[in-house]
Amino acid sequence: MKNMMEVKGLTFTYSGANEASLVDVTLPVEKNKVTALIGPSGCGKSTLLRGMNRIHDLYPGHTYEGVINLLNTDGKSYTNILDIKKEAELIRLRQRVGMIFQKPTPFPMTIFENIAYGLRLSGIKNKADLKDIVEQSLRDAALWNEAKDRLDHDARGLSGGQQQRLCIARAIALKPEVILFDEPTSALDPISTLAIEEMISVLREKYSICIVTHNMQQAARISDFTGFMYLGEMIEYDQTDTIFMKPSKKQTEDYISGRFG
Amino acid sequence: MELIFKKIAQLSASLVFVILAATTIVLYLSAKPAIEEFGLKFLIEPRWGVQEKVEPPAIAEQSDLKQLEKSADIQTDDDFIKDEEDFMMDDEDDFIFDDDMESDSNRNKTIYGALVPIVGTVFSTLIAMLFSIPLAIGIAVFLSEIAPSALAKPVGVAIELLASIPSIIYGMWGLFYFGPFIASLFGGNTVSLLVAGLVLGIMVIPFMAALSRDAIATVPDMLKESAYAMGATKLEVIKDVVFPYAKTGIIGSIILSFGRALGETMAVAFVIGGVYQFAEKVTDPTNSIPVVLANSFAESSGLSLSVLFYLALILFVLSFGVIAIAKFYFLRRK
Amino acid sequence: MRLILNRIFLIFSTFAALVGLFFLGWILFTLCVKGLSGLSLDVFTKDLINGGLRNVIVGQMMMSGVATMIGIPVGILAGIYLQEYGGNSKTTEFIRDLSDVMMSAPSIVVGTFVYAIVVVPTGHTTGWAGVLALFILMVPIIVRTTDDMLKLVPIELREAGIAIGASKYHVTMNIVVRYAKAGILTGILLAFARVVGETAPLIYTSGSSEFWSTDLTDTFPSLTVSIYNLATMPDDNLVQLGWTGAFLLTAMVLIINLLGRYSGKKKRS
Numbered sequence: 050m051k052n053m054m055e056v057k058g059l060t061f062t063y064s065g066a067n068e069a070s071l072v073d074v075t076l077p078v079e080k081n082k083v084t085a086l087i088g089p090s091g092c093g094k095s096t097l098l099r100g101m102n103r104i105h106d107l108y109p110g111h112t113y114e115g116v117i118n119l120l121n122t123d124g125k126s127y128t129n130i131l132d133i134k135k136e137a138e139l140i141r142l143r144q145r146v147g148m149i150f151q152k153p154t155p156f157p158m159t160i161f162e163n164i165a166y167g168l169r170l171s172g173i174k175n176k177a178d179l180k181d182i183v184e185q186s187l188r189d190a191a192l193w194n195e196a197k198d199r200l201d202h203d204a205r206g207l208s209g210g211q212q213q214r215l216c217i218a219r220a221i222a223l224k225p226e227v228i229l230f231d232e233p234t235s236a237l238d239p240i241s242t243l244a245i246e247e248m249i250s251v252l253r254e255k256y257s258i259c260i261v262t263h264n265m266q267q268a269a270r271i272s273d274f275t276g277f278m279y280l281g282e283m284i285e286y287d288q289t290d291t292i293f294m295k296p297s298k299k300q301t302e303d304y305i306s307g308r309f310g
Numbered sequence: 311m312e313l314i315f316k317k318i319a320q321l322s323a324s325l326v327f328v329i330l331a332a333t334t335i336v337l338y339l340s341a342k343p344a345i346e347e348f349g350l351k352f353l354i355e356p357r358w359g360v361q362e363k364v365e366p367p368a369i370a371e372q373s374d375l376k377q378l379e380k381s382a383d384i385q386t387d388d389d390f391i392k393d394e395e396d397f398m399m400d401d402e403d404d405f406i407f408d409d410d411m412e413s414d415s416n417r418n419k420t421i422y423g424a425l426v427p428i429v430g431t432v433f434s435t436l437i438a439m440l441f442s443i444p445l446a447i448g449i450a451v452f453l454s455e456i457a458p459s460a461l462a463k464p465v466g467v468a469i470e471l472l473a474s475i476p477s478i479i480y481g482m483w484g485l486f487y488f489g490p491f492i493a494s495l496f497g498g499n500t501v502s503l504l505v506a507g508l509v510l511g512i513m514v515i516p517f518m519a520a521l522s523r524d525a526i527a528t529v530p531d532m533l534k535e536s537a538y539a540m541g542a543t544k545l546e547v548i549k550d551v552v553f554p555y556a557k558t559g560i561i562g563s564i565i566l567s568f569g570r571a572l573g574e575t576m577a578v579a580f581v582i583g584g585v586y587q588f589a590e591k592v593t594d595p596t597n598s599i600p601v602v603l604a605n606s607f608a609e610s611s612g613l614s615l616s617v618l619f620y621l622a623l624i625l626f627v628l629s630f631g632v633i634a635i636a637k638f639y640f641l642r643r644k
Numbered sequence: 645m646r647l648i649l650n651r652i653f654l655i656f657s658t659f660a661a662l663v664g665l666f667f668l669g670w671i672l673f674t675l676c677v678k679g680l681s682g683l684s685l686d687v688f689t690k691d692l693i694n695g696g697l698r699n700v701i702v703g704q705m706m707m708s709g710v711a712t713m714i715g716i717p718v719g720i721l722a723g724i725y726l727q728e729y730g731g732n733s734k735t736t737e738f739i740r741d742l743s744d745v746m747m748s749a750p751s752i753v754v755g756t757f758v759y760a761i762v763v764v765p766t767g768h769t770t771g772w773a774g775v776l777a778l779f780i781l782m783v784p785i786i787v788r789t790t791d792d793m794l795k796l797v798p799i800e801l802r803e804a805g806i807a808i809g810a811s812k813y814h815v816t817m818n819i820v821v822r823y824a825k826a827g828i829l830t831g832i833l834l835a836f837a838r839v840v841g842e843t844a845p846l847i848y849t850s851g852s853s854e855f856w857s858t859d860l861t862d863t864f865p866s867l868t869v870s871i872y873n874l875a876t877m878p879d880d881n882l883v884q885l886g887w888t889g890a891f892l893l894t895a896m897v898l899i900i901n902l903l904g905r906y907s908g909k910k911k912r913s
Contacts, residue, residue, distance in 0.1 A: 144809035154804035157823040167808035312813045319725035322718045326743050329780055333757045340760045448660020472668045474901050476841025478868055479890050482875050483671045512667045543650040573750020575844035600752045607848040622756040633748045
């Protein structure tokens with residue numbers, strides 16, 4: 050069971066749209082590896098990512114066909130997350146599959162509360178436990194040194210890069226199995242971007258990661274596997290080295306070498 | 311929990327509709343006796359609270375039902391009283407009192423007509439508009455295009471604050487200061503249609519100016535700059551670029567102010583005079599619907615109360631229409 | 645020629661602004677001069693029957709306050725429904741439009757409505773009837789400001805909340821509403837300022853009393869209705885008291901407005 054998640058033959062149609070935005074997409078997300086999704090704007094990579102924790106379901110009327118498997122905690126069998134109907138189970142799913150967005154999304158609370166909020170929702174009430182987890186998460190997100198003296202400050206006072214690391218800390222506090230990154234550095238400066246990238250390579254040891262990125266160098270730097278998408282289809286998926294050195298499809302090669310996109 | 315919260319929120323939202331519907335229904339039901347009694351002729355009847363001798367045939371004409379009930383001439387009086395009772399029941403008021411009055415003078419009926427207050431309302435509002443539109447648009451243009459921003463900002467805030475001053479203040483000032491001032495200028499009474507209209511106008515100026523300024527502020531700077539770049543003067547930029555662009559917003563603000571002036575009670579109550587007669591000159595006192603409502607409820611019962619509800623219904627429908635037009639045609643949300 | 649026209653226009657516009665501001669300044673000036681001259685400690689310590697305004701000021705604040713207390717949960721919940729649950733359906737838009745219309749409906753009509761459903765059946769004016777009238781006036785204001793303020797909350801914030809496993813209720817109450825808190829507070833203060841100065845809907849719902857009262861089930865003292873009554877009295881001392889009341893009322897409304905503005909500004913910085 051080396052795959053943490055498996056997307057198989059997924060076809061996704063937005064509510065009210067005539068054509069599917071994803072057609073027969075297949076993608077494995079291997080355990081403790083970083084999988085990158087690349088492709089030109091509008092190719093469906095974010096759509097795919099947002100299907101993997103069913104955040105699309107916030108807005109009714111979208112249709113999924115196919116299978117998205119998530120490895121059960123026993124490590125032996127899979128559950129198809131598209132079969133989930135109950136709100137409570139969706140909430141459980143989102144705690145297991147965390148997500149980081151394009152723009153930092155600090156909640157209007159203190160730094161401490163931003164992280165503790167999700168924990169409380171998941172049932173952790175004990176103050177000492179909360180404190181420990183908050184500290185550990187901030188350490189993992191390389192934010193502890195900067196934030197430890199201002200835990201009771203409004204999180205919106207942090208810089209953009211710090212806010213994004215706070216959001217990562219918030220996600221990992223819930224001990225997810227998978228973390229989805231949706232272009233997490235597109236709104237950040239190069240130095241903050243570097244910090245996030247370094248963090249992702251460390252996080253790989255504990256989590257399985259899937260990242261959507263605009264930036265091919267970023268995919269090459271941090272990922273183990275890469276999927277190239279174009280017009281809603283998965284054109285090619287392979288080890289990152291293979292995709293960037295000797296892609297088997299012409300379209301992939303064109304995109305990588307900058308001939309379109 | 312989740313579901314309960316959603317339901318409660320939904321309930322709160324529908325309350326807005328319920329209140330509006332209930333207002334319409336309650337006003338209609340309360341006005342029903344008067345509507346049945348006077349019909350739409352109420353709208354064009356100039357007399358108010360005047361006793362009129364009612365001949366038996368006149369009653370017979372009123373409705374076919376009543377004709378059926380009537381058997382003999384001698385019983386007419388009793389039947390008439392009975393009909394009165396029937397519609398008094400709706401009000402649960404002391405109809406017995408009215409009933410007694412009716413039997414004393416049972417061949418008389420009291421005529422109520424809304425024409426005087428309707429005309430007074432419309433004219434005072436029109437005077438207010440004529441007076442306030444140029445001033446308010448002037449202020450709006452001044453604030454957004456002429457004044458330096460160091461001046462425009464504090465004055466703009468002051469205008470918005472003035473828009474929040476309770477209308478009773480305007481009325482009081484009108485009664486003690488502005489009314490005598492106008493009377494000394496134009497002669498006539500210190501309370502009159504003219505004073506009422508002008509006080510109303512002054513009251514809506516800040517409101518209209520603030521809304522118009524907001525509308526003008528939506529004109530993109532680049533658009534204005536490109537007009538200036540072609541050598542246009544300020545007047546031409548305002549006339550050819552700013553006004554056409556902000557037109558719907560400005561018209562919307564005018565209509566909203568119109569609606570506000572139409573339903574305004576306190577600013578007018580002090581200065582219109584409250585008498586049921588047409589103003590032959592603008593300096594004569596007259597009446598308006600909100601003022602009639604404000605002044606007459608305490609001493610009304612039975613039919614005269616129902617008449618007031620009829621007036622309220624007319625005002626409600628009128629202002630509802632005006633506001634709806636402003637909202638739906640000119641101030642559509644994006 | 646064009647330049648002359650331009651000059652004329654600019655002069656006219658500035659002149660119009662000056663005339664408009666002149667009248668408004670005149671009103672404020674009168675209010676201050678007349679109002680301040682009658683201001684004394686007695687105004688705040690004696691009731692209307694003894695030549696003070698204590699009971700009517702407290703009465704006015706109490707009715708507006710109670711109306712606000714009921715109006716806040718109802719208005720905010722309705723605003724939340726429109727923005728978070730209603731989507732862009734026809735019903736939601738319809739309720740939005742109705743609230744807009746109700747916001748500008750003549751307040752005297754609301755008074756007649758309450759008179760018909762409360763005063764006629766009970767047979768006398770009560771503080772509760774006044775509260776109900778003010779409540780009806782303020783709910784649409786709170787609904788629409790809440791609605792507008794929630795609309796400004798970035799959609800990513802809601803998604804981020806859902807992504808850490810919060811339910812819709814939690815996202816709404818703990819994240820979205822908290823984010824929009826300052827704006828909603830401004831809306832509430834402005835709605836309060838609006839109803840605290842209302843006279844027309846109170847005249848025959850709460851009526852007004854010259855005596856101290858905190859019993860909302862009976863005729864209730866009202867500052868605005870008292871000003872109306874005092875101003876038309878033939879006694880100069882009573883008229884003076886009316887001016888003092890008018891001054892205090894205006895000061896109250898303006899201060900609440902400024903508070904509302906300040907709380908709204910703070911958020912955006």
